[in-house]
Amino acid sequence: MTDANVHFQPLGRKTSPEQGKTLLELARDSGVAIESICGSAGKCGKCKVVIRSGAANLTPLNRSEVEILGDKSVHAGTRLACQAKIVSEGDVVVEVPEESRRGHHRLLAAGEERATKLRPAMTKAVIELPPATLADVRADDDRFLDVLRKGARASSMMSPGAHRTLPGALRDGSWLVTATLFRGKEVVRVDPGDTTGELYGVAVDIGTTQVVAYLIDLASGDVLATESMPNPQIPFGEDVMSRITFTTKTPDGNERLQKVILDGLNSLISKLSSSSGVPQENILEAMVVGNTAMHHIFFGIPAKHLASAPYAPAVRTSLVYDAGQMGVDIYPFGKVSSLPNVAGFVGADAIADLVSSGLYRDRQIGMMIDIGTNTEIIAGNKDRLVSCSCASG
Amino acid sequence: MTDANVHFQPLGRKTSPEQGKTLLELARDSGVAIESICGSAGKCGKCKVVIRSGAANLTPLNRSEVEILGDKSVHAGTRLACQAKIVSEGDVVVEVPEESRRGHHRLLAAGEERATKLRPAMTKAVIELPPATLADVRADDDRFLDVLRKGARASSMMSPGAHRTLPGALRDGSWLVTATLFRGKEVVRVDPGDTTGELYGVAVDIGTTQVVAYLIDLASGDVLATESMPNPQIPFGEDVMSRITFTTKTPDGNERLQKVILDGLNSLISKLSSSSGVPQENILEAMVVGNTAMHHIFFGIPAKHLASAPYAPAVRTSLVYDAGQMGVDIYPFGKVSSLPNVAGFVGADAIADLVSSGLYRDRQIGMMIDIGTNTEIIAGNKDRLVSCSCASG
Structure with missing residues (x-):
C-alpha cells in the first residue's frame, strides 16, 4: 500500500489505485456516477473521461478506444473509463466531464388517484x-x-x-x-393494550431510473409521506440490459446491485419515518414492484438468465420474505412482498399498473402505457390482456 | 480515554477501567470467568478477588462485603468483584484466586446408543x-x-x-x-444434479453447564463428529436462576446471553465441519434442546417471567426458525428447531430424554433421571408421566 490516489475531478472524490481495476470500477467503488450503457464493453462511448495526470499508470489505449474516441479526443487525453485499467501504483487525476456524469432525473411520482378499498395483508x-x-x-x-x-x-x-x-x-x-x-x-x-389504530405499510416502485416509496396508513388508505431517489444502481449500467450484463461479468455483481438498492430503499424508509413521525419499527409490511430484472436483483435472485433465450424469469409467483431476512429496515418480523411477474420482460410493476388502472375488469378494450426507461404496454379487457415491453429511456 | 488498564491476574487479561462498571462486569467483558451465583447481589461470596494495586480507583468496601469477607480477608485486600466498582481512571491489578475461577467441567457427552430409525425433517x-x-x-x-x-x-x-x-x-x-x-x-x-447422498444436520444440547453438538448424517443416522464446550454463559451466573436474574437486572441481558451462546454454538459447528469435512453450507438443520431458560434465551425469548409465580414458560410448542434469521452458521435457509417444552422448569431436553429412553411407550412404570446442574426426573409409563426438576449442580 502506498499513499497514491486516483482523484476524480471536479467531484473531489479519491480512492486507492487498485491494480487491474478499471477507472469505471474505481469510480463506482468511490461513489462517482459515470454513465455506462454497454456494460463495460467499450462500445457505447458514454464513459469518456480525461486523464489530467498519471496516464503512465494506466493500460495503453486499446482498439475500442481508438475507434470510438477519434484522434482529437485521444490527443486531449480522453479515455473510456471502462477500458483504462490501473497497471502501476501512482497518482492519477481523472476529470469526469459533465456529459459523462449521471445527473438527477425529473420524473413523475404523483398523479390522479382512484378511490381504493384497501385489504392489507x-x-x-x-x-x-x-x-x-x-x-x-x-x-x-x-x-x-x-x-x-x-x-x-x-x-x-x-x-x-x-x-x-x-x-x-x-x-x-x-x-x-x-x-x-x-x-x-x-x-x-x-x-x-389496544393498538388497532396504528397500521402502516410502505409501497415501493423500483424503476430502472427512479425509486419511489410511499408510506401508507393501511387502516385509512391515506398516503402519509412520499420519498424518491434516482435508482442507485445507475452507475453500474443505465438500462436493464447493461445492469444484467454487470451481474454476469462481475463475480458478486448480483449481490452488489442488491446491496445498493437495499441501502437506497432503507434511506427512503428512514426519510418516510422522519417526515411522518411513524417509527420504522411500526411499519409492518413493504410491497415492492419493479420490472423483472429490478425484481430479481432486489430479492437476491440471479438475473442473468433473463438476458439469454428463452428469457424465462426465475420467479413468476408472488414472493413473501421476512423483512429482517431481506435486510429491509421496517419491523424485522414484518413482511416484504412482491406482486407476481408476468414474463421475462413484463414484471410486477405491470401487474401494479393493471390493478390500479382497473383495465383487467373493463368490458371495453383499452390500452395502458407505462412509459419509463423500460416501457410496458398492455392492451385488452376483462377477457384477455396482451402485454409487451421495450427499452425506451 | 487514558492508557490505564484493569489487569486480571494470573490470567493476563486486561481491559480499560470503565467508570461505574463492577470488576465482575469488566471481567465478563474481557472473557475472564469469575464464579457468581447470586446474580451480583453481593450475597453468595463466590466472586472474591484480591486487589494487588490501584484499590483507590474502586468504590470503598460496602456493608455486604464487610459482612461476607470478614476482617482478615478485608485486610488482605479481598473484595467482591460484583460490588467493587471503578470510580476513577487508573491501573488496577486484580488477582482472581483459583476458587473464584470457573474451571472446565468433566461431563458425560457420550453413552450407549439405541438403534433409531431417523425421520429427518x-x-x-x-x-x-x-x-x-x-x-x-x-x-x-x-x-x-x-x-x-x-x-x-x-x-x-x-x-x-x-x-x-x-x-x-x-x-x-x-x-x-x-x-x-x-x-x-x-x-x-x-x-x-443428484445430491441425495448428502443430508446433514446437527443435534445440540444446551446444558446449563455444558453445550454439546453432534453432526449427524441424516441419511444413515451416523454421528460423524461430536464437539462440546462449557456453556459460555457461565461467567454471567452459574445456575439457571442467576442467569435469569442477570437478564432482569441488565437492560440488554437477554440479548447478551443469547449472543454468547450463539457464538459458542457457531464455534462448535465450525469445528464439526472441519473435523468431518462437511461444509457448513451443507448442514441443513439444527435441532436444539435445553431446559426452558436455556431454550428461551437461545431463541431470543424473554426468560424473566420464568422466575416469578406462576412460572409459566413463554413458549411450549416446538419452534422453527430460519437459520440465517437466528444467526446459526449452517445453510442460511435451513432450519433451526426446538422440541417442545413441558412446563416452566421442565424443558425440551426432558422431551429429548423421554424420546431417546423410550419411557413414554413402556407398559411398566420406570423412572428417568437427567442429572445436571439442573436435574429432571420423569416417572411413569405409556399411560401417564409425571415430571419435576430441581437445581442440583
Missing part, C-alpha cells in the same frame, strides 16, 4: 386472555393461541417476532393485547 | 424438468412446481433459498436437480 385483533395463575400455569403461547383459535382463526401459527413480544406484552397489557396477523393466520407481533 | 428429491425453450417460456418456479406438485407434493411452496438457487441449478444441472424439502413441502434449496 396485515391486520390487527384485540385479544383478552385469562391471566396465568398457580391454578392455570399454561405456557403463554398455548394460552394465547387457545383464545385466538376460538376466534375462528383455526390454523393460526406464530412467527419468531410473536414469541419474542408475547410474554412482555401479556404482562404489560394486563392480559389484554393486540395481535398483528399476516394474511389472517400468522401472528408476527403482539403488543400490550 | 429435511428430505431430498431428484426432479427432472422439461427445458425452457422459445415454445415453453414458463418461469423457472412455475416449471419446477408443476413437476414437484405432480409428485403428490400438492401444497409445496418455496423459500427465499429455493428462489435464489433455482435458476442456476436448473441450467448447471441440465434440467435435472435435487430439491431439499422441509417437512415434505417447503423447498429450501435446489442443487444441480
Whole structure:
C-alpha cells in the first residue's frame, strides 16, 4: 500500500489505485456516477473521461478506444473509463466531464388517484386472555393461541417476532393485547393494550431510473409521506440490459446491485419515518414492484438468465420474505412482498399498473402505457390482456 | 480515554477501567470467568478477588462485603468483584484466586446408543424438468412446481433459498436437480444434479453447564463428529436462576446471553465441519434442546417471567426458525428447531430424554433421571408421566 490516489475531478472524490481495476470500477467503488450503457464493453462511448495526470499508470489505449474516441479526443487525453485499467501504483487525476456524469432525473411520482378499498395483508385483533395463575400455569403461547383459535382463526401459527413480544406484552397489557396477523393466520407481533389504530405499510416502485416509496396508513388508505431517489444502481449500467450484463461479468455483481438498492430503499424508509413521525419499527409490511430484472436483483435472485433465450424469469409467483431476512429496515418480523411477474420482460410493476388502472375488469378494450426507461404496454379487457415491453429511456 | 488498564491476574487479561462498571462486569467483558451465583447481589461470596494495586480507583468496601469477607480477608485486600466498582481512571491489578475461577467441567457427552430409525425433517428429491425453450417460456418456479406438485407434493411452496438457487441449478444441472424439502413441502434449496447422498444436520444440547453438538448424517443416522464446550454463559451466573436474574437486572441481558451462546454454538459447528469435512453450507438443520431458560434465551425469548409465580414458560410448542434469521452458521435457509417444552422448569431436553429412553411407550412404570446442574426426573409409563426438576449442580 502506498499513499497514491486516483482523484476524480471536479467531484473531489479519491480512492486507492487498485491494480487491474478499471477507472469505471474505481469510480463506482468511490461513489462517482459515470454513465455506462454497454456494460463495460467499450462500445457505447458514454464513459469518456480525461486523464489530467498519471496516464503512465494506466493500460495503453486499446482498439475500442481508438475507434470510438477519434484522434482529437485521444490527443486531449480522453479515455473510456471502462477500458483504462490501473497497471502501476501512482497518482492519477481523472476529470469526469459533465456529459459523462449521471445527473438527477425529473420524473413523475404523483398523479390522479382512484378511490381504493384497501385489504392489507396485515391486520390487527384485540385479544383478552385469562391471566396465568398457580391454578392455570399454561405456557403463554398455548394460552394465547387457545383464545385466538376460538376466534375462528383455526390454523393460526406464530412467527419468531410473536414469541419474542408475547410474554412482555401479556404482562404489560394486563392480559389484554393486540395481535398483528399476516394474511389472517400468522401472528408476527403482539403488543400490550389496544393498538388497532396504528397500521402502516410502505409501497415501493423500483424503476430502472427512479425509486419511489410511499408510506401508507393501511387502516385509512391515506398516503402519509412520499420519498424518491434516482435508482442507485445507475452507475453500474443505465438500462436493464447493461445492469444484467454487470451481474454476469462481475463475480458478486448480483449481490452488489442488491446491496445498493437495499441501502437506497432503507434511506427512503428512514426519510418516510422522519417526515411522518411513524417509527420504522411500526411499519409492518413493504410491497415492492419493479420490472423483472429490478425484481430479481432486489430479492437476491440471479438475473442473468433473463438476458439469454428463452428469457424465462426465475420467479413468476408472488414472493413473501421476512423483512429482517431481506435486510429491509421496517419491523424485522414484518413482511416484504412482491406482486407476481408476468414474463421475462413484463414484471410486477405491470401487474401494479393493471390493478390500479382497473383495465383487467373493463368490458371495453383499452390500452395502458407505462412509459419509463423500460416501457410496458398492455392492451385488452376483462377477457384477455396482451402485454409487451421495450427499452425506451 | 487514558492508557490505564484493569489487569486480571494470573490470567493476563486486561481491559480499560470503565467508570461505574463492577470488576465482575469488566471481567465478563474481557472473557475472564469469575464464579457468581447470586446474580451480583453481593450475597453468595463466590466472586472474591484480591486487589494487588490501584484499590483507590474502586468504590470503598460496602456493608455486604464487610459482612461476607470478614476482617482478615478485608485486610488482605479481598473484595467482591460484583460490588467493587471503578470510580476513577487508573491501573488496577486484580488477582482472581483459583476458587473464584470457573474451571472446565468433566461431563458425560457420550453413552450407549439405541438403534433409531431417523425421520429427518429435511428430505431430498431428484426432479427432472422439461427445458425452457422459445415454445415453453414458463418461469423457472412455475416449471419446477408443476413437476414437484405432480409428485403428490400438492401444497409445496418455496423459500427465499429455493428462489435464489433455482435458476442456476436448473441450467448447471441440465434440467435435472435435487430439491431439499422441509417437512415434505417447503423447498429450501435446489442443487444441480443428484445430491441425495448428502443430508446433514446437527443435534445440540444446551446444558446449563455444558453445550454439546453432534453432526449427524441424516441419511444413515451416523454421528460423524461430536464437539462440546462449557456453556459460555457461565461467567454471567452459574445456575439457571442467576442467569435469569442477570437478564432482569441488565437492560440488554437477554440479548447478551443469547449472543454468547450463539457464538459458542457457531464455534462448535465450525469445528464439526472441519473435523468431518462437511461444509457448513451443507448442514441443513439444527435441532436444539435445553431446559426452558436455556431454550428461551437461545431463541431470543424473554426468560424473566420464568422466575416469578406462576412460572409459566413463554413458549411450549416446538419452534422453527430460519437459520440465517437466528444467526446459526449452517445453510442460511435451513432450519433451526426446538422440541417442545413441558412446563416452566421442565424443558425440551426432558422431551429429548423421554424420546431417546423410550419411557413414554413402556407398559411398566420406570423412572428417568437427567442429572445436571439442573436435574429432571420423569416417572411413569405409556399411560401417564409425571415430571419435576430441581437445581442440583
